Amino acid sequence: MKSTPNQLLDYRCRLGSPTSLGRSGVSQMYHLNVLEGEGHKILQELFPQLKDKLLNEYDIHEAVQLIVDQSLNIVKDIKYRQKHHVDSSSIDLYGDFIINCTGRNTSSVKWLKESFNLIVPAIQIHFGxxxxxxxxxxxxxxxxxxxxxxxxxxxxxxxxxxxxxxxxxxxxxxxxxxxxxxxxxxxxxxxxxxxxxxxxxxxxxxxxxxxxxxxxxxxxxxxxxxxxxxxxxxRMIDDRKRVGQLGKKWPQNYVLLGDAICTFNPTYGQGMTHACRQARELRKIFQENCHKLKDISHIFNRRASAITEECWLLSTTNDWKTLTLKIIKGDPEVLTRFV
Ligand SMILES: Cc1cc2nc3c(=O)[nH]c(=O)nc-3n(C[C@H](O)[C@H](O)[C@H](O)COP(=O)(O)OP(=O)(O)OC[C@H]3O[C@@H](n4cnc5c(N)ncnc54)[C@H](O)[C@@H]3O)c2cc1C
CATH class of the missing domain: 3.30.70 (Alpha-Beta Plaits)
Structure with a gap:
């Protein structure tokens, strides 16, 4: 670490403006995070330039809405706007395939409901x-x-x-x-x-x-x-969106990845590696070169769910022992409003 002690303290403790580093809704950035060796290896493989990018660039855009074709069940586009200018007009960004990795507070569930009337089955486990x-x-x-x-x-x-x-x-x-x-x-x-x-x-x-x-x-x-x-x-809970259960009801050309699919009890240090494993799996699906684009979101959802299941079992088996465990199932949008 090249930072001075003062820079380090300032970086970690600017509580007045946690968005100043471009990571709103990610208060875990102030805490100690452990990255498993496997997660680190995958990050290096997937993003050889990651270290430089992390040091030199911050993304400054915020996705605000999906643009979809309901009749074809396809996500075609996202609307985004400049993060620090809430009133700025939004810009459409077209993509052949859209990966939503917006973390634990993702709006994706809300967007899918608005755009496709799709309710994503979910389960939350609260253990205090x-x-x-x-x-x-x-x-x-x-x-x-x-x-x-x-x-x-x-x-x-x-x-x-x-x-x-x-x-x-x-x-x-x-x-x-x-x-x-x-x-x-x-x-x-x-x-x-x-x-x-x-x-x-x-x-x-x-x-x-x-x-x-x-x-x-x-x-x-x-x-x-x-x-x-x-x-x-x-606000740490096991919070899983069961995307795999939706089969072909899930839209084409759009996936969730990482915490956007599932957050885990961070005590077990799995979250970053879970996201990395899913990213690697997605790359593998594209590299297999035998799938039609329209099928990829469904293939990914199945494989990503298998990765989530392993991590889910590790977290929840142990969390199950907590005396005041609270388990909530249903529509994630409604869940978070009542918890
Ligand atoms: C206190 C705490 C401690 C943890 N400790 C560990 C640990 O030791 N080891 C471990 O492996 N994991 C740990 N985790 C979990 C880990 O932080 C997450 O699993 C991991 O960060 C998930 O990565 P992600 O890319 O899916 O989401 P995130 O890292 O949350 O990234 C999501 C990004 O999307 C951005 N975003 C959100 N909404 C929008 C939008 N609308 N438009 C554009 N951008 C948007 C956010 O600003 C953020 O930068 C911990 C979590 C917490 C809360």
Whole structure:
């Protein structure tokens, strides 16, 4: 990382303007994200220039509507407008094949209903997960065996362990304070079962830590200097749109991919790899060179659903153990309004 500590803090903590980086509705960007090795490999294969692009370019357009031919059951086009100018007139973008990868808050379900009166079957599982993340400087606790560990964590495991945490160093810092461990770390506190950490002040958060975690871990947090706001993320659910069940009712030339199809409990670090695997599968379908364009969305939906199913089983089998589990099935647009 070439950024200075100040740039890093500014990047992660500009809470007033989370859209300034062009990623609205993606508050997970403030949290620590783990990318599985397989996901990283696929990203490198699919996008060799990714690193340069990530550093140098931000997309600034927002898709706002589908343009369709109802009688042919085809998506032909999307309307988009400049993201930072809500009043700007929209522009039509024609494409032979449209991939909607607009993430967990995708409007796609709403658009499909408006355009085709298509209701996408869905299921949501709520398990009361919360992440509170912040950046801090670690200081000596007096226990050398703890202080010598740079990465420390304690995993959630409902129903017995409903609270957990993770500490990961992100940057060395120069300091004159001999009690400092000389690094900025990301500190993450997690819970399930709605046993939410307090995020209104660090004092209250410490009380929660004292109650929920072992005393030795409490001592790490107690001796910490907090360098950023406490960022909370509470809207994490397993949320699956069962696109595969719709068969040929699904429109041609249009697919959802990644979180737009399914979000998972992030504790298991599957989300990015799920999206990468689906992207690779889509490329494979095109490379097979034997499918008609009109069939590709249906073929992809079947194969993408198989990938989602594997990840879904991993997340939900474990989440199933949460005592206050809430399961909701039906039309996703209605679901999100009532939850
Ligand atoms: C707190 C938290 C922690 C997580 N930790 C991990 C982890 O450790 N490991 C892991 O693998 N996954 C993790 N995930 C999940 C991971 O973030 C997602 O699975 C992954 O980002 C999905 O990628 P995506 O491309 O489908 O969607 P996103 O990354 O959400 O990207 C969607 C993009 O579409 C843009 N967009 C939205 N609407 C429009 C529109 N109308 N027009 C144009 N653009 C639009 C958004 O601004 C965004 O840039 C975590 C999630 C959360 C919430």
């Amino acid at each position: 997960l919360d992440y509170v993340t912040f950046i801090g400087e670690r200081f000596k606790t007096g226990d050398p065996s703890l202080d010598s560990k740079h990465i420390i964590g304690y995993a959630l495991n409902a129903p017995d362990k409903n609270a957990g945490f993770g500490i990961t160093p992100i940057r060395e810092i120069k300091t004159m304070d001999e009690n400092s461990l000389g690094a900025l770390s990301i500190l993450l506190l997690q819970c399930v079962n709605y046993e939410y950490p307090s995020n209104d002040s660090y004092e209250n958060l410490l009380e929660w830590i004292k109650e929920k975690l072992d005393p030795e871990y409490y001592s790490i947090f107690k001796s910490k200097k907090v360098c950023s706001p406490l960022v909370s993320y509470r």
